[in-house]
Amino acid sequence: MNLNLIIIITTAVALVAYLVSKVNDKAGAAMTVVGSLFALIAVFLLRDSIGTEITLLYFNFNLTVTGWYFALVMLMAYSMTAFFNPFWMKKLIYPAGYNFLYLLSMAGTLGVFFAKDFITLFVFWETVVWSSAFIIQMGKSRQAAYVYYVISAIGSMATLFAIMFAYGTTGTFVINDAFGGLAAYPGRAIVIFVTFIAAGMAKIGIFPFHVWLPFAHGSAPHTFSPVLSGGLVKMGAFVALLSVTAFPAYKIFGGMASFRGIPLPIYFMMALGAISIVVGTLMAIKQEDAKKLLAYSSVANGGYILIGLLMLDQVGFAGGLMHIVNHAVASAAAFLSIAAVAYRTGTTKMSEMGGMIHRMPITYVVYLIAIISMAGIPPMGGFVSKWLIFQGLADKGLLFIAATAFFGSIGSFLYVFRPLSAVFLGQTFTRDLNKKEVGVFMLFPMVVLTLLSLLTGIFPNIFLRVVTEIQTSLGVLPVTLAENTIVTNNGFLDAFKVFIVFGFGFAIAFVLFIARRKSRRVELMDTYTSAEFIHTRELLHYSHSFYAPFERLYEKAPDTMKLYHKAAVKISEIGNFAEAIFFGIKPARTVLLVMGTVLIGIIAGGVLS
Amino acid sequence: MNAMNFIYAFLMLVFVFIFQTSLTGFNRKVTARLQKRYGARWYQQFLDIFKAMRKDSTTHGWVFDFGVIMALGGIMATVIFIPVAGFRAFPGTDNVFVISYLLAVGMLGMAMSAAGSGNPWASIGVGRALTNMLAYDIPLMIVIFTMIFAFDSASVGELAKMQQGMGILGWNAFRMPLGGIVAVIALMGMLGKKPFDSFIAPAEIASGPMVEYGGKHLGFMFILHEFMTFIEVSLIINLFFGGGATIWEYMLKYAVLYTFTNIVSGVMPRFKIDQAVKYFYRVPLAMAIIQGIVVIFTGLGVTIWF
Amino acid sequence: MVLDKKDTRNIWEKIGDYFSANSIWMKWYCTGCGAIEMPPTMTSRFDMERLGMGPMATPRQADVLLITGYLSTKTLRRVIYSYEQMNSPRYIVGFGSCTINGGIYYDSYATINQLDKYLPVDLYIAGCMPRPEAIMNGFAALIEMIKKGEANGWRHYQENYEWYKKNQLESLGEVIINDEFHE
Numbered sequence A: 001m002n003l004n005l006i007i008i009i010t011t012a013v014a015l016v017a018y019l020v021s022k023v024n025d026k027a028g029a030a031m032t033v034v035g036s037l038f039a040l041i042a043v044f045l046l047r048d049s050i051g052t053e054i055t056l057l058y059f060n061f062n063l064t065v066t067g068w069y070f071a072l073v074m075l076m077a078y079s080m081t082a083f084f085n086p087f088w089m090k091k092l093i094y095p096a097g098y099n100f101l102y103l104l105s106m107a108g109t110l111g112v113f114f115a116k117d118f119i120t121l122f123v124f125w126e127t128v129v130w131s132s133a134f135i136i137q138m139g140k141s142r143q144a145a146y147v148y149y150v151i152s153a154i155g156s157m158a159t160l161f162a163i164m165f166a167y168g169t170t171g172t173f174v175i176n177d178a179f180g181g182l183a184a185y186p187g188r189a190i191v192i193f194v195t196f197i198a199a200g201m202a203k204i205g206i207f208p209f210h211v212w213l214p215f216a217h218g219s220a221p222h223t224f225s226p227v228l229s230g231g232l233v234k235m236g237a238f239v240a241l242l243s244v245t246a247f248p249a250y251k252i253f254g255g256m257a258s259f260r261g262i263p264l265p266i267y268f269m270m271a272l273g274a275i276s277i278v279v280g281t282l283m284a285i286k287q288e289d290a291k292k293l294l295a296y297s298s299v300a301n302g303g304y305i306l307i308g309l310l311m312l313d314q315v316g317f318a319g320g321l322m323h324i325v326n327h328a329v330a331s332a333a334a335f336l337s338i339a340a341v342a343y344r345t346g347t348t349k350m351s352e353m354g355g356m357i358h359r360m361p362i363t364y365v366v367y368l369i370a371i372i373s374m375a376g377i378p379p380m381g382g383f384v385s386k387w388l389i390f391q392g393l394a395d396k397g398l399l400f401i402a403a404t405a406f407f408g409s410i411g412s413f414l415y416v417f418r419p420l421s422a423v424f425l426g427q428t429f430t431r432d433l434n435k436k437e438v439g440v441f442m443l444f445p446m447v448v449l450t451l452l453s454l455l456t457g458i459f460p461n462i463f464l465r466v467v468t469e470i471q472t473s474l475g476v477l478p479v480t481l482a483e484n485t486i487v488t489n490n491g492f493l494d495a496f497k498v499f500i501v502f503g504f505g506f507a508i509a510f511v512l513f514i515a516r517r518k519s520r521r522v523e524l525m526d527t528y529t530s531a532e533f534i535h536t537r538e539l540l541h542y543s544h545s546f547y548a549p550f551e552r553l554y555e556k557a558p559d560t561m562k563l564y565h566k567a568a569v570k571i572s573e574i575g576n577f578a579e580a581i582f583f584g585i586k587p588a589r590t591v592l593l594v595m596g597t598v599l600i601g602i603i604a605g606g607v608l609s
Numbered sequence B: 001m002n003a004m005n006f007i008y009a010f011l012m013l014v015f016v017f018i019f020q021t022s023l024t025g026f027n028r029k030v031t032a033r034l035q036k037r038y039g040a041r042w043y044q045q046f047l048d049i050f051k052a053m054r055k056d057s058t059t060h061g062w063v064f065d066f067g068v069i070m071a072l073g074g075i076m077a078t079v080i081f082i083p084v085a086g087f088r089a090f091p092g093t094d095n096v097f098v099i100s101y102l103l104a105v106g107m108l109g110m111a112m113s114a115a116g117s118g119n120p121w122a123s124i125g126v127g128r129a130l131t132n133m134l135a136y137d138i139p140l141m142i143v144i145f146t147m148i149f150a151f152d153s154a155s156v157g158e159l160a161k162m163q164q165g166m167g168i169l170g171w172n173a174f175r176m177p178l179g180g181i182v183a184v185i186a187l188m189g190m191l192g193k194k195p196f197d198s199f200i201a202p203a204e205i206a207s208g209p210m211v212e213y214g215g216k217h218l219g220f221m222f223i224l225h226e227f228m229t230f231i232e233v234s235l236i237i238n239l240f241f242g243g244g245a246t247i248w249e250y251m252l253k254y255a256v257l258y259t260f261t262n263i264v265s266g267v268m269p270r271f272k273i274d275q276a277v278k279y280f281y282r283v284p285l286a287m288a289i290i291q292g293i294v295v296i297f298t299g300l301g302v303t304i305w306f
Numbered sequence C: 001m002v003l004d005k006k007d008t009r010n011i012w013e014k015i016g017d018y019f020s021a022n023s024i025w026m027k028w029y030c031t032g033c034g035a036i037e038m039p040p041t042m043t044s045r046f047d048m049e050r051l052g053m054g055p056m057a058t059p060r061q062a063d064v065l066l067i068t069g070y071l072s073t074k075t076l077r078r079v080i081y082s083y084e085q086m087n088s089p090r091y092i093v094g095f096g097s098c099t100i101n102g103g104i105y106y107d108s109y110a111t112i113n114q115l116d117k118y119l120p121v122d123l124y125i126a127g128c129m130p131r132p133e134a135i136m137n138g139f140a141a142l143i144e145m146i147k148k149g150e151a152n153g154w155r156h157y158q159e160n161y162e163w164y165k166k167n168q169l170e171s172l173g174e175v176i177i178n179d180e181f182h183e
């Protein structure tokens, strides 16, 4: 099996899924499961052929270990989410189109990760953007698709510009050569660097491009959100990676002014990552919709990934790469569990449900493990990658970025706890008292992702070995790994030992707990209410404006989307003004006026010179 | 990692429990004296805990129990990682990030169980506690970050050892004076001492997260609180006050610092939670950043300055 | 209740009772006039913390429920609710003559006269209102009772639940409730 075949077969399966869905949409959705699982396994088996190059029509692919790593993460998100697809067919307007685009965008991402030249990269990139834009607009609102598309288009145009400019400068489309040849032109290199990375930042959702994430997630079909956040966002990380490795940013900007060893253009990008951590965290804290909250958390985590990748050093870079896996797994699991809840209750608004743990305990555990990982608490994977990023930052002494990283990491405790307490804990609403756990078919992917979260946390070295390979292939000093230990300049981490000690503590507590007499089970409503009798479950559930005192502190902060709206209004005013002049009541007069002005200008210029 | 480590770990837990609980009892006496009372017996805290463990209890479902176990388990695991006067039950695991984030497991367990009781007061309390954490942790983490950068080590035990043998001025609290002040203020926040105790305000939100606990659950919460206090005070002692060359020195420093926070707490009113956030983001955060800039850009404080 | 003079507790129960006696957490139900007597009992003049006693926020945490004065039928419901939320062993202390026989409200249509018809009272502190000295004495007596294993009201309540329930329903009457706004 080679890459060409995989891409061709998945595309073919996409077409078949389209046709089958016309007859029976559930069968078509099952095709997406088959197609994505096939791609996952097939790409996994490509491990042996890493380093080879291959051509499909006029697309050139280069099987790098980096691409392989990213592709696996992406396909993992796609294939696990696909298990949810059959259950959502009824809720979609165009089930056939959804199934088709789902697989098509998946095939597209493969092309992006293995692209050898810019043309391949760009074509496949656009395939993904377009197909996902069409999926997003199948959800609640069209505006979401607009925003997504506009932001993506800004990124794409910037990339196209960067590609053309690089081509004009170095005369080749092959990624490594085109960027490698830029060292002689540092001035142009800055422009190319900034414009090229823009597409990646737009995809990761880095400030100021972060606005599309909550919109898209707020309204995309619940089954597509895990893919968006767990997978597609990581495509942006890939571009960011290219812009520091294929584009040897540290080499090219090496001679420029730098801040603690980081050249200013790169530091500026890292600062944007830091800003998105803060903005993402603050916005996530005040969301009332579970999916929007998780979307903003993706913004914050994207910031971590960007900072990690841009450091391009031994430790922080490894952290960034590993965070891609961890965040993909955790956020896909979190989105899936929210989707499972939404499947039963029909809503993702946190104030409209509660106490689902008593109805859906497994979903709860999935969400719990996912957020432990997302918040970077041991013994889950997210901790290891955040630890690496912190160590990298401490090595370099990047104080301000570290401060935001800490803010984001403590802040994440706040926002991940909200759905936990509002959706799963607290009082069960009367409406939901007879709800049941979702079926095995939907539980399976969630449980798999949960186990993956645990695996990344307890044996991170399995994943970090691949990361070291990537680092070696990119010519970076790889992070030092001992048997179970990760060694850095500032100390080492033995994740397995941490897990064992945690287990030890838990065991003692457990023994102590069951040694004492069994407790009396009481009703959830039998709770301390200052001896007041309350009979309405909904009123005993505290979920609205959870952090109200904290939110009050920054409620006056400007909303980016509002600023964009203002800018849009201003621009359209300018447009109207121009329109009024040029297409006013008497266009002929305006034309005369303009021509006259130009004529006078020309004559005046002639006279003056 | 062999059986000996686990035995040491267990003995350490027992020691920490006895030491910290007696100290809490002693501090209840100190607080009483501040208020011109006679106060409880020094072993009152033990009686309270054992009494609570003795009583019957009520539960609100499995997450209520599970959260309590997870909380105590996570906190006890964190205690095992704390280096005490050079002693470590599991050598080489005292990374400062591991300690401060493993602590979060316990807190998450507690928050989970509290919210799982279905009581709105508990949720409000947890919300406040988390906000409080966001407030005090950032300045503290910045100072700790600075320290890791300055001494090239994130191991709590090693950072403590580096300060020893140079007299009192070798302590980080004096090498980085602003950082030391931030650390003590943050410690007050961590311990939930006044003025930062709005999340357990008993008269206002019926003791917040603790509202539904009774019997053994409450006993667990008290034990957990003792352990948590130990972790937090130990972190500050190790990082800023030179740890201890001997266990006696360590215990003495510990007792002094802990009693100091109690005395301050005894004469303080209470901040509202947003006031606490504002306070931490104004004074301590600024001090932490100034300290960071001074250390990272001038190197003052890395080398002793006399 | 019939007092069994023979001590039938085993050693663990004795130890348990020792802990219970020396660490009493109170939840006071501040009806009537008695609430005002509590602050002086707690603060520096009388300092009840010496006895290991202290206030607690919720009935779940508390060991002893203080009924500090008369109970109207409306508040009786709340008191019963609170008492049933407490974890055993749990004790009740009735303050003042109002809880004993109705005191000056003996002929009121709105109050109950005799608390121990509705809840098992372990100890009464007589007076109208009892002063802090009396309260301290009462608490010392309660501690002795618990230590000796004589404060068994909660067992009595379990065993004679039917009887208590009947009395409670009689005085409360039937209450039809739809939600918390309509009683």
Ligand code: SF4
Residues within 6 Å of the ligand: C031, C032, C033, C034, C068, C069, C070, C095, C096, C097, C098, C099, C103, C104, C127, C128, C129
């Ligand atoms: S006994 Fe006297 S002081 Fe107590 S409540 Fe009755 S009337 Fe008031």
